[in-house]
Amino acid sequence: MRCTWMAGAALVALTMTAGGCGSKKDDSALLREEATNLRAQLEQRNNALASAEADRRTLAMQLADLRRQLEDANARAADVGRTTGFEGIENVQSVYGDGEITLIIESDVLFDSGQAALKQSSQRSLSQVASVLNSQYPGNGIRITGHTDTDPIQRSGWKSNFHLGAERAYAVMEYLRQRGVEVNRMHIASFGPNRPMGTKQASRRVEIAVLQNE
Incomplete structure (x- = not known):
């Protein structure tokens, strides 16, 4: 009778141990999956940041070009009708x-x-x-x-x-x-x-x- 009880206890302990190992394996897999997802999200954020920086540089260059065009247009507008003092000199x-x-x-x-x-x-x-x-x-x-x-x-x-x-x-x-x-x-x-x-x-x-x- 005592041997039967001890055998039963050992079986329960073995079952609990096996169940604990399976739980740890599942947790490890979940953590690895979570880490993979986080790395993917980080890469997406980095790519988005790089794209935004490239867009910012492009917009900055376009803005600088527009400013130059505006300055040129203002200069040309100022030249319209400008007198130099040499008007009316024959053959000049x-x-x-x-x-x-x-x-x-x-x-x-x-x-x-x-x-x-x-x-x-x-x-x-x-x-x-x-x-x-x-x-x-x-x-x-x-x-x-x-x-x-x-x-x-x-x-x-x-x-x-x-x-x-x-x-x-x-x-x-x-x-x-x-x-x-x-x-x-x-x-x-x-x-x-x-x-x-x-x-x-x-x-x-x-x-x-x-x-x-x-």
């Missing part, structure tokens, strides 16, 4: 852009073909240009550039179109100096045939740029 076209005023004078107005000596007829217009430079732009730098057409030099004796453009720019600078424009705020350059316009006649020109004060 004035263009305003990028903070500079550029005066365009066709070389055929200033010089005879292949020559770098100013025509007498051009001096009235240049005198008016000098007057405006002295009265309205006394502190601005002045860049004078000579331009030619693309035809190579053949009979005029100049070494190249660059030499001709430089001599013509110098002739204009010298005349402006004689009319009171300070030489230390003027400089010259020649682009020769490198910046042609729509026609050969328009390409042959001298440009006088009134620079922004720094």
Whole structure:
């Protein structure tokens, strides 16, 4: 009888032990599944965060671009109807852009073909240009550039179109100096045939740029 009771007790204990092991295994599986789900959720959150950051950078660049466009539009609007003081000077076209005023004078107005000596007829217009430079732009730098057409030099004796453009720019600078424009705020350059316009006649020109004060 005692042996039977002990056998029964042992069977109950074994059953309880087996049940406890099964419960622990189930809990471990649940924890692993929960950890897997949490990792998946974390990855989703990280991906969403990275996507949001990329969107933020894109929007920031778009906003900066819109601001630049607005600034450009405001600058163009301010230029509309702007007067420079050079309006009405015969044979002188004035263009305003990028903070500079550029005066365009066709070389055929200033010089005879292949020559770098100013025509007498051009001096009235240049005198008016000098007057405006002295009265309205006394502190601005002045860049004078000579331009030619693309035809190579053949009979005029100049070494190249660059030499001709430089001599013509110098002739204009010298005349402006004689009319009171300070030489230390003027400089010259020649682009020769490198910046042609729509026609050969328009390409042959001298440009006088009134620079922004720094």
